[in-house]
Amino acid sequence: MRIAQVAPLIESVPPKLYGGTERVVAYLTEALIDMGHEVTLFASGDSNTRARLVSTCPRALRLDPAVRDPLPHTLLLIERVRQMADEFDILHFHVDLLHFPTFRGYKHRSVTTLHGRLDLPDLLPFAREFDDMPVVSISDAQRTPLPFMNWVATVPHGLPKDLLTFQPKPEGYLAFLGRISPEKGPERAIRIARRAGLPLKIAAKVDRADQAYYETVVRPMLRQPGIEFLGEIREAEKSEFLGNAVALLFPVDWPEPFGLVMIEAMACGTPVIAFRRGSVPEVLDDGVTGLIVDDEAQAVRAIEHAQRLDRRAIRAVFERRFTAERMAADYVSVYRRLLQHEYNGKLEEAA
């Protein structure tokens, strides 16, 4: 199949720094190429890919000090896709909803993965208008605020099988990996570790937007014994960081659309202790790959149980459910069903 993948321009594909969506697009693109598809990647010029790369800006917008407004750059990217649209069988977008007005006429062979949270009231009237555009969710929970959209599949994220290394024997610490922001629950993680009497290693970046929260709330908590703050770590350091942990704490306090770090931990064989929010019950097999809890006391009690889970079984679930190969196969199935007009209901109705 001739496939166009359209990535955000904020980070390169894959990203040099943080950037979940761009990482998933990179994994998907390479996996589709491995399957023999002809992939064109629309992304920033400093992207690194085996696909044909089409760029409208030389480098990732977040790293370009001259860029103040990403919007015209993204609109230009969308226009370039439109101009080249006839070269592809299928157009796969990862740029939120910005391309909907331009690509409504292409809806029979275009699909959009929505990567973010969808519970923002501003999206509602727009999504109602475009309820015929085929969209993919990254968890069923993510759809909840916009159930009327033309959901054609849920495709959970996946990682390249050998990106992270299985670790059969962990060391004796708990891990927290992510952004320092209220919705990711770093305070909860610290309290849980302290009550359990286990060391906690925190690998996290602090966005400019969360600087005040870090300084006033989190930093004072870091002085407690056993709490170690490593800052942001590189991709290459994740295997060791996650693999050596007895469990990953994922105490989220928001409707998490997916939560990549959960499957990263699983790839290392590390169980996850996660709060029951958003995608968590879909991503975790409770009692197998981790434990789902409703409050901090349950999380503290879950730590001992988590340490008794079979780490090889966790890795086996990762290999079955969360590889990039599985993700790419899911998307190819979506593409084929789209091209065979199997989403006729809504698609034809509004055509």
Place this chain on the structure above:
Amino acid sequence: MRIAQVAPLIESVPPKLYGGTERVVAYLTEALIDMGHEVTLFASGDSNTRARLVSTCPRALRLDPAVRDPLPHTLLLIERVRQMADEFDILHFHVDLLHFPTFRGYKHRSVTTLHGRLDLPDLLPFAREFDDMPVVSISDAQRTPLPFMNWVATVPHGLPKDLLTFQPKPEGYLAFLGRISPEKGPERAIRIARRAGLPLKIAAKVDRADQAYYETVVRPMLRQPGIEFLGEIREAEKSEFLGNAVALLFPVDWPEPFGLVMIEAMACGTPVIAFRRGSVPEVLDDGVTGLIVDDEAQAVRAIEHAQRLDRRAIRAVFERRFTAERMAADYVSVYRRLLQHEYNGKLEEAA
């Protein structure tokens, strides 16, 4: 002619508060209706117009506490215009560049007035791609950073003839009207008034973004004798505020794309003392409607000269050059030339 006017959604048309673009769209819309045209206004639902109103949101986005992101609302508006496009002879946009990808196929009967500054590097690659879209500048100076665009006319703004009242005999103060922000030069205005030994009345709003500048720089200067800060004034208060001034100070320190307050002063018969930046030399007739200066010392010396200018002559220039009727006639001429394919060069080339 059946004309669609597409306004920003940030403020209503006309705006209840600040909002230059929405005010101009309101004046243009009503003037086109006076000329006998059939106008449809795409704007927020709380707009007040004699045109047919088409809305995609119930109220101005700036006044809606539920709105965090205006973008999906504006994209929805653009989609609504696309759906109804065949009902109009001409589509006139005032929403920056956001509609370009959707309306490229309508470029023979669509035109866009660019209302903002165009010297932002982010615009450059996007504008190069869309150099076939017919655009109107509000001053020749505004075009400078993007000379390669398909400029079809410069149409200076205009006000309804009787919106503001001519005042033959001013009181003895200088006026500053606008936003408190570095580019509008309130500090300069205060220094100029102090050196000239004349009172200065400042009618200005302070945006959240400019709060720190106001507190640390401007507010301490307000304590000086003769400086009076009135805060934001209503439209109805402008005639008195501007008309009673011996001169308006317009000491801008940025490439001002137009500067509505200059023609508001002229409508009252009040001369303008303005710095030579952006549109100023196009809007002011130096020595007739005001005086153009290059530094604060010149501005101080200009005050006496300004007081000797003929206020009736200033009003006469306003009536000749800057009424909404003239503006609407200019736009109708643009529409006609577009529909007669008189901009064939670039339009046909890229068709």
